[in-house]
Amino acid sequence: MRIGNKKESLILLLGDIVAFFVALWLSLFIRNFEIPSFNALYSLAIPFSIISIVWIAFFFIAGLYEKQRIAKRKRLPELLLKTQLFNSVVAIFFFYSLPYFGVAPKTILFFYILISLGLSFIWRVYAVSLFSVKTKSHALMIAGGSNALSLRDEVNQNTQYGFSVVRIIDTESIKDLGIEEIERLIKVEKIKTIIVDSRSELVSPILPHLYKLIFSKISFIDFYDLYEDMFDRLPVSLIDYGWFLENISTGRRDTYEFLKRVMDLVLALPAFVITLPFYLFVYIGIKIQDNGPLFIVQERVGKNNRPIRILKFRSMNRNETDLSKATDNKVTKFGSFLRVSRIDELPQLVNVIKGDLTIVGPRPELPSGVKLYEKQIPYYNVRHIIKPGLFGWAQLYHENHPHHGVDVEETQNKLSYDLYYIKHRSFPLDIIIALKTIKILMSRQGR
Numbered sequence: 049m050r051i052g053n054k055k056e057s058l059i060l061l062l063g064d065i066v067a068f069f070v071a072l073w074l075s076l077f078i079r080n081f082e083i084p085s086f087n088a089l090y091s092l093a094i095p096f097s098i099i100s101i102v103w104i105a106f107f108f109i110a111g112l113y114e115k116q117r118i119a120k121r122k123r124l125p126e127l128l129l130k131t132q133l134f135n136s137v138v139a140i141f142f143f144y145s146l147p148y149f150g151v152a153p154k155t156i157l158f159f160y161i162l163i164s165l166g167l168s169f170i171w172r173v174y175a176v177s178l179f180s181v182k183t184k185s186h187a188l189m190i191a192g193g194s195n196a197l198s199l200r201d202e203v204n205q206n207t208q209y210g211f212s213v214v215r216i217i218d219t220e221s222i223k224d225l226g227i228e229e230i231e232r233l234i235k236v237e238k239i240k241t242i243i244v245d246s247r248s249e250l251v252s253p254i255l256p257h258l259y260k261l262i263f264s265k266i267s268f269i270d271f272y273d274l275y276e277d278m279f280d281r282l283p284v285s286l287i288d289y290g291w292f293l294e295n296i297s298t299g300r301r302d303t304y305e306f307l308k309r310v311m312d313l314v315l316a317l318p319a320f321v322i323t324l325p326f327y328l329f330v331y332i333g334i335k336i337q338d339n340g341p342l343f344i345v346q347e348r349v350g351k352n353n354r355p356i357r358i359l360k361f362r363s364m365n366r367n368e369t370d371l372s373k374a375t376d377n378k379v380t381k382f383g384s385f386l387r388v389s390r391i392d393e394l395p396q397l398v399n400v401i402k403g404d405l406t407i408v409g410p411r412p413e414l415p416s417g418v419k420l421y422e423k424q425i426p427y428y429n430v431r432h433i434i435k436p437g438l439f440g441w442a443q444l445y446h447e448n449h450p451h452h453g454v455d456v457e458e459t460q461n462k463l464s465y466d467l468y469y470i471k472h473r474s475f476p477l478d479i480i481i482a483l484k485t486i487k488i489l490m491s492r493q494g495r
Contacts, residue, residue, distance in 0.1 A: 057113045060172070064107065065100065070163075071159075072089070072092065075156045075160040076156060079155050102142075103139075105483060106135055108483045109484065110131040112127065124169070125169065128169055132164070132168070139157060185212075186214045187213045188213070188214070188233065189213050189217070189242075190216075190222070190271075191218075191245040192250075196216055196218070199243075199274065200213040202278050203278065211240065213243070215239075219245060219248045222250050222253075231257070241269060242261070243271050244268060244269075246270060247288065247290070276468065280468060281467075287467075292427065296430060296433070304473075304474065304475055308408075311475070312401075312403075312407050315407055327394075334362060336382070337380050340362060340365070342361065343361060345358070345359055346360065346414065348415070350436055351436070356399070358399050358412065361393075361395060363379055363382075363383025363384070363386045363387050364379050365379075397438075406438075407438055407482060408437045408478040408481045408482060409434060409437025409439075410431045410437065411436060417459075420456070421459055424456050425460045430467065430470065431470065440466065442463075442465035442466050445465055
């Protein structure tokens with residue numbers, strides 16, 4: 049049986065922590081050719097612990113704790129080497145530019161970088177085999193639509209699952225097959241695991257019969273839970289009102305909201321001050337382009353469907369907020385650069401400071417787009433029960449959503465990620481999204 053994705057990440061993290069400690073011990077041993085004393089370890093414990101925490105943060109940014117990375121052995125050495133080279137620069141800067149701790153361990157730091165790189169690589173190679181399952185049992189999936197096919201393919205290609213889907217029974221064909229035929233298939237195919245869409249009305253009649261199979265040592269997995277675990281999003285086309293009543297709540301979460309607001313201010317205030325020089329650069333670029341206004345103010349839909357006004361650097365030839373009417377509103381050459389570099393969104397830090405936006409949350413949409421989406425996409429309005437943000441869970445995984453304009457199909461796909469975030473939102477998840485967003489911005493990926 050596989051290890052859960054969160055557990056995988058935690059085990060990898062703990063392994064790295066042990067690797068960093070062992071690397072420090074070995075570095076002292078090699079440096080002095082004797083077993084390190086407690087005092088020697090203690091004198092370096094605090095500065096090297098700080099360095100390790102920073103390194104782990106960059107490991108997160110590089111994707112070394114993501115489930116997709118574990119199986120990619122060919123790319124692991126290159127990815128780990130690049131990350132550790134960057135970490136080495138950070139460590140050198142820390143010890144020689146910030147002499148707060150009064151230590152500048154040239155030789156020890158050199159050994160520490162090399163040994164920690166080797167130990168981290170060995171640990172991950174071992175972890176791949178640890179999380180992989182050599183022999184898989186047979187699984188039956190009782191679910192319908194393209195979601196079932198996508199889930200089957202993903203499960204069968206993933207070595208971390210202890211089963212493979214050998215047969216799919218579409219929910220539409222359950223009545224025609226009958227419970228006797230289903231039981232025969234289970235026996236013939238030697239099924240040990242059944243993945244079932246228990247929320248489907250078409251599946252309800254056979255649930256009592258499936259219940260009896262528990263005594264035959266057959267394990268059951270909820271289709272929705274497995275889909276969510278594999279794709280980090282929700283199958284919107286399959287969920288119903290009951291799911292929302294069970295999983296989505298607008299109740300008070302005072303501690304989380306307080307921490308989230310503190311995170312917004314701690315990140316937004318310094319970022320606003322640091323990026324102020326860009327304002328002069330953008331002002332000159334826009335004036336050279338067409339001598340138009342520096343900013344545009346757009347109305348967006350905020351928390352509880354309340355309108356908010358967000359600030360951006362102007363990147364189009366007109367200040368038009370209703371894009372459905374702005375057929376002749378074109379992106380300028382300088383505006384194209386602002387969008388690609390994300391500089392056009394810097395003024396939204398003001399919205400974060402004011403409290404209209406948060407750092408992490410679903411991206412706010414134009415009112416004209418929201419009116420259309422609410423009519424054509426089921427449950428779309430649910431994304432407005434929380435405050436919108438600069439960066440969202442959807443932007444990390446769904447890169448095809450248009451920067452501007454209306455696209456119902458892509459927005460429905462994006463909603464599946466927004467709902468996942470709303471269900472699982474927490475302060476640790478916000479930190480993970482912020483770290484992953486840094487990676488995207490540095491590599492200029494996503495939209």
